[in-house]
Amino acid sequence: MKRNSPHTVSVVIRNTGEKQQAYVVSLEGTGFTINPSSSTTIVNPGATATVQFQVIPTLYGQLSLTAKVMADSRIYDSKTFGINVRTPLPSHRLDIFGLPSEVKIGEIVPITVSFANTGEGVAQQVSIRITSAEGVSVIKGSDTVSQVQPGASYTLSLQVRPETGGVRTITLRLEYMDEEGKRYSDEYMISLKVLVPVKVSAMIERKNQPLTVQFTISGTPYTGIAEKWVTSDPVQLTMPQEWKVSDDIVAEFVRWSDGDTAPSRTIQAFLPTELRAEYRLKYRVKVTADRGSPTGTGWYYDGTSLSLMVEEIIQEKDRNTRYIFLEWSDGIKEARRHVTITAPTQYHAKYKTQYYLDVVSEFGMALGAGWYDAGTLVLVSIDKTEIDVGFPYVMVFKGWSGDIVSGPQPVQIVMNGPKSLKAVWERQINQLLYLIVGIIAVVAVGVFLVLRRPILRRIKSKARVEKTNSPSKPSFFSGQT
16 A cells, blocks of 8 residues: 555455344554444345445555454454555656746846656655856755645746856756655756857047947947847957048057957957957148148158158249248248147148349449349349549449330339349440540630730730831731740
């Protein structure tokens, strides 16, 4: 028999006498619950009757039942039967359901276990507990139920929190007892595929400013910032070597934030990972000028020190036109300078145009020759208009020839190009000569007039004498004077 299981015991009575008889049938035994303990039945002569008892063993082992038949207050028959009573054994089936195929690191994961008692005995002190869980933090590590009847089931629950990525194995141990105290156990292993976040972005080196570029994670394109939950499988990250920010700005890959210098790389993430691609900015710099061929135009990294230099004076081949450096487009007036490149920039050197005014004079000093800004109004003159070149001649300034033809007066000329003027001179008799001659003539006449008076007096006197003395024709010259 099975302990604590109901059994039916039948006692058959045959009346071998010649008269009807009332029999009292009883069933006794230690370690049993018997219902009823006795029963009365009437059996006709030569007939049989069956009396049934419900027997439930309460102990296990070799037990005995004694059946007694009494009639007329005496025992007619008695028989003892040996019975082996055993405890019914429990058994189990364990089902784990609702476990997600993938979980995220840090989230609480419930583990629901269904214990089904598939045996014939009661399963007592049923417990399930976690015995090992690498990379997993145990929130609720065990659950227990006092007993589970045969054919019944009970749900047990556990909780864990993954702390590292990858495939994490958790070992569960099931334990329970039968009614005799015998212990049963079993182990089960479950696996969790734990996802970890991988955050990928790009930034500008040293400025710690975000940079929007297009990149891929395992072939999937992203722009700007990407956060993806991944398994421990290899993940391919691909950043562009260069990224055009604008027509004048280019970002060049330098390194990852963990020091790796390859723009395309493979990683395996077991913990939350954040990787930033560091880029160095390059700026387009244009150096231009009104004149000449300045150097410096090109691409430069952010923070680069650049020397700018242009010619202060640019001379044309004809040597009569030149260009003078004025200033840079940002107001700096030094032709040679140093700048730090921090943005796309254009530097333009401004020049002014100057023309040479050539004033030539063979005599005297011409005033006004030199370099003048384009559009300047210049006064040209001569310091002397008459030059003594040796008596009795003088050189007289008569005017200008060349780009302007004019008389001897000072002239004004607009410098809208190279200009050339030549002083025109004419050799003339020195006016002093005429003065001297005039003076000499005057003096001579005066001397003559002075000397002429006494001579005339003498002549007149002599004439009077001769007229007195002789009537002949008078002679004007006679004798010595």
